[in-house]
Amino acid sequence: MYPTDTLMIIHVWLCDDALADWGLTLLALIPLPFVSYAVYRLGQAIHQKFEVSSTNFPAHQRAQENLSGSASSKRTFARI
Numbered sequence: 001m002y003p004t005d006t007l008m009i010i011h012v013w014l015c016d017d018a019l020a021d022w023g024l025t026l027l028a029l030i031p032l033p034f035v036s037y038a039v040y041r042l043g044q045a046i047h048q049k050f051e052v053s054s055t056n057f058p059a060h061q062r063a064q065e066n067l068s069g070s071a072s073s074k075r076t077f078a079r080i
Contacts, residue, residue, distance in 0.1 A: 017025040
């Protein structure tokens with residue numbers, strides 16, 4: 001669903017902008033590959049850090065905190 005929506009929005013945007021000004025449309029498309037690569041790398045970094053932190057956190061504590069609802073409040077107030 002999301003890829004279809006994204007492709008449709010990009011298609012409509014490109015057609016609309018291309019009718020207005022081809023040069024400006026092409027100029028706006030230049031940073032897209034760089035942004036996509038940056039988002040990909042950031043996602044990998046977040047995933048790796050999450051994997052490391054989840055291995056250091058015992059499963060029974062995670063289940064207990066999820067059931068009690070205290071996990072989010074502990075993490076929120078511990079950083080302040």
